[in-house]
Amino acid sequence: MRALALQGVRGVRTIPAGILLVAVILSVIAAAALLAPLVAPADPSRQALLARLRPPGFANAAGQTFWFGTDDLGRDLLSRVIHGARASLLVALLSVSVSLTVGSMLGMLAAWFRGWVEVAIMRFVDIMLSIPAILLAVLTVAVLGPGFVKLVLVLGLTRWPRYTRVAYAQTLQVASLPFIKAAEIGGAGAGRILLRHVLPNIAGPLLVVATAEFGLMILFEAGLSFLGLGIQPPQPSWGSIMSAGRQYVERAWWITVFPGACLFLLVFSVNVLGDWLRDRLDPRSRSR
């Protein structure tokens, strides 16, 4: 008990300052996304055609200040960026959940049942991994048409093979351990063994993959929205705001730079946190 408490204290103390910093950045962005309607200074879709492309800090006659400036339709850029954080995080969170669930289930099944189930699933994984994911997503979204749910499903269902590979390899290792044999002899079915006994023991490596994928999903959503295939205007998304701002980049840099900076900070923070998490969960990777 004492040792545990001490370990806990040491654990807190050894969190590096850099990690705390990115944790703060992530919290701020997450809070902004969660509380968007409350913290956004203005309605993100209210247009003011007489106040188009105004620079950051511009104040109108009513005394309202536009800290990030206004876009090509005179909308408050700060409010659009805050609401855009919602789309970004929600799409990434949901699509990672989809691919994490589908991928780890298939990986566990392949490793548990072996035989033709294993061959079928793992061959399918190889094939899925030979189509570049962004291209697969572009094709599928283009065929299905844009939409929030479709976007989540497309991203989730193109990225599951990474989890399958990890869950498969980990389950193979865990399945040969004595406590799994014990559960089997005790009469537990495959579903119970996999969910209650195997899953908790392979969750660490899956979590590491999920963190890395979370950053990638944010980039994918932004990329697809940038190409006009993701979140559709007038609904704000960082990718679509940047896409609209691109043609004004010489006159109004802020339209692309502010959402771009937020996107970069978010992905950077997720990646730093992911690397740190990987090193903590797998001490071997630290020495490498």
Place this chain on the structure above:
Amino acid sequence: MARFAAWRLLQAGIAVFGVMTIVFVIMRFSGDPTLLLVPEGASREHVDALRRELGFDRPVIVQYGAYLADLLRLDFGNSVVQRVPAVDIVAGRIPYTLMLAGGALLIAFGVGVPVGVAMAVWRGRAAERLLAAFVLVGQSMPTFLSGILLILVFGVLLGWLPTSGTGGLSSLVLPSVALGAVSMSTFARMARIAVVDELGKDYVRAGRARGLSAGAVVMRHVLRNAAIPVVTIAALEVGNLLAGAVIVETVFAWPGIGQLAIQSIQSRDFLVVQVIVLFVSLVYVLMSLLADLAYAVLDPRIRLHGA
């Protein structure tokens, strides 16, 4: 070796077949693929005629057989917009994308590998942490953001380089940097791991004991051994660069297959999109086949293990 090569070739064949099947299935996700190939608001008669012309009124399994047979005969269908073979339209754009991917690979390799080696050699020092931050920035920067920033700084503010289009070698610089940045991070990570692995081996200590300087050991011995995994990564990155071109080519108005893919989606010319997806996937499969074979030639242990 022959057995390993044959087995790996068979795997690649299965992958190509699987890719064709997945593309076929996706094209039918919308229910009626004919609707993907006509302009919006086309008349009913026009849609029906096209459906019959392309054979989409037949049972799905028959369509699938015909689709595979067409692909094997290298018949990829006609562009419904331009009325010429889709493969000809794509082929005309491929050189541009290859140029861009080549430039990006050059930058990714040329910057990434030295950075990775330096990180391994300077392990634990402040310099390593600085370089690690640089690598993370490259990995976290979306290509459309770095692309726009490069245009803003070097094209608009400084006016040193052209911001779009194809006007000689100078217009290739900015898109290559934007596209290469992400791969640069991959190369740096891989090179670092490979060199760290090698530095822990006995021959390094032996070389140092013989009086060789640390730099000489790295340059003469470590880099040669670490090169194998790094070169195979290069083969795999080519596929990623071709896929990444979709966004970079759109930002820089570079007339390669990435820009063509987006234009074709907008003009609802899906057979062209299909050719592009099949082409990039084929390159991807071939590159990973080449990487594995090269690896097996260079490292006999893999041949024995894999066959």
